[in-house]
Amino acid sequence: MTDTGTLPTATTTTSTRRLRTGQLRTGIAADRDSGSVMSADELAGDLHGVAERRLRRVDQRYTSGRRAIVELLVSARHPVSISDIAEHLPDLPRSSAYRHLTDLQAAGLIRRVAASDEFTRFELAEDLTEHHHHLLCVNCGKVTDVTPPAGFEHQVAGAVSDLAAAQGFQPQSHRLDILGLCADCHER
Amino acid sequence: MTDTGTLPTATTTTSTRRLRTGQLRTGIAADRDSGSVMSADELAGDLHGVAERRLRRVDQRYTSGRRAIVELLVSARHPVSISDIAEHLPDLPRSSAYRHLTDLQAAGLIRRVAASDEFTRFELAEDLTEHHHHLLCVNCGKVTDVTPPAGFEHQVAGAVSDLAAAQGFQPQSHRLDILGLCADCHER
DNA sequence: TGTAGTCTGAGACTGAGTCTCAGTGCAAGC
DNA sequence: GCTTGCACTGAGACTCAGTCTCAGACTACA
Ligand SMILES: [Mn+2]
Ligand SMILES: [Mn+2]
Ligand SMILES: [Zn+2]
Ligand SMILES: [Zn+2]
Numbered sequence: 001m002t003d004t005g006t007l008p009t010a011t012t013t014t015s016t017r018r019l020r021t022g023q024l025r026t027g028i029a030a031d032r033d034s035g036s037v038m039s040a041d042e043l044a045g046d047l048h049g050v051a052e053r054r055l056r057r058v059d060q061r062y063t064s065g066r067r068a069i070v071e072l073l074v075s076a077r078h079p080v081s082i083s084d085i086a087e088h089l090p091d092l093p094r095s096s097a098y099r100h101l102t103d104l105q106a107a108g109l110i111r112r113v114a115a116s117d118e119f120t121r122f123e124l125a126e127d128l129t130e131h132h133h134h135l136l137c138v139n140c141g142k143v144t145d146v147t148p149p150a151g152f153e154h155q156v157a158g159a160v161s162d163l164a165a166a167q168g169f170q171p172q173s174h175r176l177d178i179l180g181l182c183a184d185c186h187e188r
Numbered sequence: 189m190t191d192t193g194t195l196p197t198a199t200t201t202t203s204t205r206r207l208r209t210g211q212l213r214t215g216i217a218a219d220r221d222s223g224s225v226m227s228a229d230e231l232a233g234d235l236h237g238v239a240e241r242r243l244r245r246v247d248q249r250y251t252s253g254r255r256a257i258v259e260l261l262v263s264a265r266h267p268v269s270i271s272d273i274a275e276h277l278p279d280l281p282r283s284s285a286y287r288h289l290t291d292l293q294a295a296g297l298i299r300r301v302a303a304s305d306e307f308t309r310f311e312l313a314e315d316l317t318e319h320h321h322h323l324l325c326v327n328c329g330k331v332t333d334v335t336p337p338a339g340f341e342h343q344v345a346g347a348v349s350d351l352a353a354a355q356g357f358q359p360q361s362h363r364l365d366i367l368g369l370c371a372d373c374h375e376r
Numbered sequence: 377t378g379t380a381g382t383c384t385g386a387g388a389c390t391g392a393g394t395c396t397c398a399g400t401g402c403a404a405g406c
Numbered sequence: 407g408c409t410t411g412c413a414c415t416g417a418g419a420c421t422c423a424g425t426c427t428c429a430g431a432c433t434a435c436a
Contacts, residue, residue: 058294061433063383082423094383114302118393118423155343160366163334167421168371176364178348183206183271183356249402249413281416286393296400306392307426390425398428401414406407 047074047128054107066100070109070124078107079113079121079143081132116179117141126173133175137182144182194320214324235316242295253280254288258297267301267309267322267331304367305329314361321363325370332370 051070052062066091072138075082086098101122109128113121116136121143126132131153135144148156157173164171234298239258240250255283273333289310292298297316301309304324309331314320319341323332336344344362352359 005252012264015327025224037326038369059382061382063360063432065384084364093426094423095386096384099426100383120423133351135359137357140361144355146352146355148347152343152347155340156364159336161339163321164366167323167332167334168374169325169366169368170374171323171334171368172326173367173368174364175367176344176362178359178362180352180357180359180361185411186356186358247413251401251414253415283394283417284390284415287395287415292392308392378436380435381433383433384430388425390423390428392423393421398417398420399415402412405411406410406429 043155049125050128051107051109051164052106058101058107060107064115065096066104067101068092069097069104073110073122073124076123078145079115079123081119081121083119092125111122114141114177115141115143133177135180135182137185138179139181139185142184146178206352210323220346235312238316239292239295239297242297243291246295246297248291248328253284254292256280257288257292261298261310261312267303268308269307269312271307290352301331302327302365303331323366323368323370327369327373327374330370334366336364 009045018144023166047070048067050061055062055066069085069092072085072088076084082094082097082101085092088095089097101110105112109112109125110122111125113123113134115121115134116138123129123145132145132147135142135146137143156176160171160174163169201237203369224332234267235258236250236255239255243250245336257280260276261275270282270285270289273280274282277285289298293300293310296339297311297313301311301322303309304326307329311317318335320333320335321332323330344364348359348362351357
């Protein structure tokens with residue numbers, strides 16, 4: 001009932017390798033769009049540098065617990081719930097996990113994802129991955145990422161501006177959720 | 189902090205006038221689209237008939253408590269929270285209000301709206317109003333309805349089908365939320 | 377080293393939302 | 407009108423995701 005799909009087993013990579021602190025770009029994803037395919041490792045490497053800097057900006061450290069959560073979000077192929085975290089990081093107390101999630105969000109590294117069930121999910125911030133949307137299964141709660149074509153996103157961006165402007169509303173971002181039945185729940 | 193905007197004072201209309209049970213159409217909104225403007229009263233009148241029938245379909249009655257909530261949702265110009273209900277229907281116990289909300293949703297009369305804060309809101313089901321989206325203020329939590337032009341909705345519907353099909357996902361509905369600052373929170 | 381500030385685990389706490397239960401209301405049939 | 411079966415209701419206990427507190431541990435930096 002609370003099956004959120006498979007998740008790669010938590011890689012206990014304790015490699016403390018640290019990258020040279022290049023220019024802080026607002027978006028690793030730019031590299032992807034420009035054609036160069038980053039491996040999971042390269043992305044993760046760069047990501048940890050960004051994470052450390054963004055945390056430091058708010059006088060926070062990139063500790064092992066926080067890093068473990070970030071690595072879990074990187075390796076997961078979909079937004080993760082608190083129970084996913086508990087399952088894959090059993091030695092991380094819940095209170096710490098929740099606090100880390102709050103802190104990581106405050107540092108702009110992760111964001112909350114509202115699913116169709118009662119459980120909040122978390123994923124890397126969009127400027128660390130790429131803008132995308134979600135398929136929400138109304139039966140099992142599973143959340144799947146989907147990336148619409150750029151042309152569609154331009155349409156959406158335009159409509160969002162128009163709708164917001166008409167109400168004196170200052171838009172910051174949008175989210176498009178598609179509700180329905182996932183493949184598993186469908187064939188039943 | 190939890191100010192959700194103004195709401196018309198709860199009309200204690202106890203008129204038990206009941207409409208002839210015309211054909212049950214799947215969508216009062218059709219009347220609107222076809223040009224005829226329904227007054228709030230006409231809409232409400234028709235609506236109560238639909239409400240009664242849909243509840244009866246699941247062996248439930250359209251009682252005064254449930255009707256009071258429906259009327260509040262009709263008169264409100266935006267999705268209402270449980271505290272809105274408590275404020276405008278002070279004699280309705282919370283446990284009953286929650287139960288009514290659950291029952292009304294099960295009967296397909298209302299739907300939940302996820303805001304940017306922790307509080308769930310409720311509004312009439314889309315086939316009783318019209319398909320629309322929401323502006324979510326990330327500062328005060330206010331939720332405002334917005335209706336995009338039909339052309340845009342067609343674009344969205346097409347993209348939704350494509351995205352879902354690629355994943356074996358069976359789409360039922362979608363929601364587009366625009367996050368940002370409302371007019372009040374903006375000028376600050 | 378010393379010190380100031382951050383981090384952490386344990387567990388108490390909060391509060392939106394659910395559940396239980398005993399009593400009440402409501403319709404349909406006799 | 408009375409009976410009988412359900413649905414409805416209020417009160418309050420309960421659940422549990424998420425937050426807060428606090429004392430001790432850790433880190434950065436001088
Ligand atoms: Mn989008
Ligand atoms: Mn839409
Ligand atoms: Zn599913
Ligand atoms: Zn606001």
